[in-house]
Amino acid sequence: MNLKRRMLIACWIAFLSPAVRGGESVLYSITDQSVAYPATNRPVKASIAEYKTEIFAVNPETGSKRLAFSDANAGFLLLPGGALKGGIVAAGASIFAVAADRQAWANEHHEPDAVYQLSTDGSGKARRIFDLEGEAGARRNFSHLFVNPSGSKIGHLNYLSGKTYLLIHDTATGKLLRKIALRYGSEERTGWRFGSVEEIGWMPDGKRIFFAIGMSGDTDDAFWTAPSSPIGTYVMNEDADTAERLAPEAALHPKGPGMQADANAGAALIGVLPNGQYLFSDHENASAAGHNQTRLYALDLAKKTQKIFPLQAEGDPGSFHLSLSGKMLASTFTQKKQANLIAPSSVSVWTLELESDKPLKLLSFPAHDETPDGSWMNLIGWLEDQ
Numbered sequence: 603m604n605l606k607r608r609m610l611i612a613c614w615i616a617f618l619s620p621a622v623r624g625g626e627s628v629l630y631s632i633t634d635q636s637v638a639y640p641a642t643n644r645p646v647k648a649s650i651a652e653y654k655t656e657i658f659a660v661n662p663e664t665g666s667k668r669l670a671f672s673d674a675n676a677g678f679l680l681l682p683g684g685a686l687k688g689g690i691v692a693a694g695a696s697i698f699a700v701a702a703d704r705q706a707w708a709n710e711h712h713e714p715d716a717v718y719q720l721s722t723d724g725s726g727k728a729r730r731i732f733d734l735e736g737e738a739g740a741r742r743n744f745s746h747l748f749v750n751p752s753g754s755k756i757g758h759l760n761y762l763s764g765k766t767y768l769l770i771h772d773t774a775t776g777k778l779l780r781k782i783a784l785r786y787g788s789e790e791r792t793g794w795r796f797g798s799v800e801e802i803g804w805m806p807d808g809k810r811i812f813f814a815i816g817m818s819g820d821t822d823d824a825f826w827t828a829p830s831s832p833i834g835t836y837v838m839n840e841d842a843d844t845a846e847r848l849a850p851e852a853a854l855h856p857k858g859p860g861m862q863a864d865a866n867a868g869a870a871l872i873g874v875l876p877n878g879q880y881l882f883s884d885h886e887n888a889s890a891a892g893h894n895q896t897r898l899y900a901l902d903l904a905k906k907t908q909k910i911f912p913l914q915a916e917g918d919p920g921s922f923h924l925s926l927s928g929k930m931l932a933s934t935f936t937q938k939k940q941a942n943l944i945a946p947s948s949v950s951v952w953t954l955e956l957e958s959d960k961p962l963k964l965l966s967f968p969a970h971d972e973t974p975d976g977s978w979m980n981l982i983g984w985l986e987d988q
Contacts, residue, residue, distance in 0.1 A: 625987040627659040634977040655680040669724040693753040695986040732776035750804040825865040826851045833868045873924030923983040
């Protein structure tokens with residue numbers, strides 16, 4: 603091996619290897635396409651309106667904020683949550699993202715083409731891991747990027763030849779490790795027949811994968827209360843071809859006076875706590891107060907006990923992310939200025955200390971513009987401080 607190649611490998615090992623485990627920071631991105639950015643250092647030959655995404659890390663203990671990554675001078679543009687579900691994810695001290703070629707995007711070819719590992723030091727460096735699969739003459743149906751706890755494997759969903767596939771790659775080499783036609787139980791229904799896979803991720807052991815099937819429509823299966831409905835949370839071994847329910851869906855909803863779970867929405871698994879309990883959120887039907895309510899709760903499935911956590915912030919809660927240690931939760935709260943969905947919103951980011959139930963308002967974005975030609979904030983998750 604020549605000297606130049608050894609030096610290159612050494613540089614990438616330093617880039618990829620996490621430092622000694624320290625604190626945890628909340629990771630979020632701001633995407634803006636409301637301005638025409640200059641074409642300096644870009645393959646695009648003219649000033650055009652295009653995305654610019656900046657990723658920031660905020661330490662909830664100190665409040666300090668730093669720029670982790672910007673695609674301002676990259677040959678690609680990031681596609682975060684505002685444009686694509688699960689477009690940017692983090693694990694340990696690493697950030698991964700799906701991106702589109704800037705020149706292709708400028709030529710109206712608006713679809714992702716590759717997955718990258720991003721530097722976290724504000725330098726803007728990135729490494730292309732693998733290209734996304736596609737079919738001739740058709741748009742890529744990529745979705746749901748997710749990464750295992752160590753950052754060594756990354757997965758996503760892709761709809762190919764009439765089936766939904768789960769694809770898993772090695773992050774160091776980009777090698778495709780698994781391509782699985784997504785199934786649950788003994789049936790080959792993929793979720794797209796009625797609705798979609800709502801969430802997917804690795805369990806804390808790094809060996810098992812969970813995913814949640816959500817549905818909508820007028821069929822009998824559109825409600826989880828129906829005996830034949832596949833709505834629910836499933837768990838599968840990484841090397842298995844089928845998945846089994848985590849528990850009957852009815853057992854995953856919180857119970858108590860005045861609680862009534864929405865019949866066509868499954869409970870949403872957020873993560874697993876250090877004590878082995880499962881952290882969920884659930885959307886309930888209109889309460890006596892006249893509005894729908896989101897519940898945040900932990901379930902001990904073996905003991906059949908629950909703990910409901912307070913959501914002490916104004917607005918509509920969402921985008922829940924459990925910290926790497928499992929001790930903190932980050933989430934967004936959105937307040938609409940008007941009832942229509944494209945009106946500017948106020949978005950705030952809160953953390954919740956799960957042991958003490960102590961909330962903390964971390965960030966606030968007043969009159970945040972979420973219109974298609976404006977800007978948006980995307981809560982990514984947690985990053986291990988180096």
